[in-house]
Amino acid sequence: MAEQKYVYTTHATEADPRKLDSIESVVNEHAREGWRFVDTLEKDGTTVGLVFEQER
Structure with missing residues (x-):
């Protein structure tokens, strides 16, 4: 199994x-x-969260 590249x-x-x-x-x-x-997280067409990534 490959090591996860991002968190x-x-x-x-x-x-x-x-x-x-x-x-x-x-x-x-x-x-x-x-x-x-x-990316954004949406519920019923409204942005409810932001998604961030970082290299390990």
């Missing part, structure tokens, strides 16, 4: 368009820690 983490978001600045700061904070934004 993943998620961050819950609020469905409030007025909080886009806070989402941007979350993405930037994760990027400074070496995480790369890769």
Whole structure:
């Protein structure tokens, strides 16, 4: 079995368009820690989370 190349983490978001600045700061904070934004988690068409990956 191959060794896992990436690890993943998620961050819950609020469905409030007025909080886009806070989402941007979350993405930037994760990027400074070496995480790369890769996808969103959605429920009923609303983004409820962000998915980040990092090489092991």
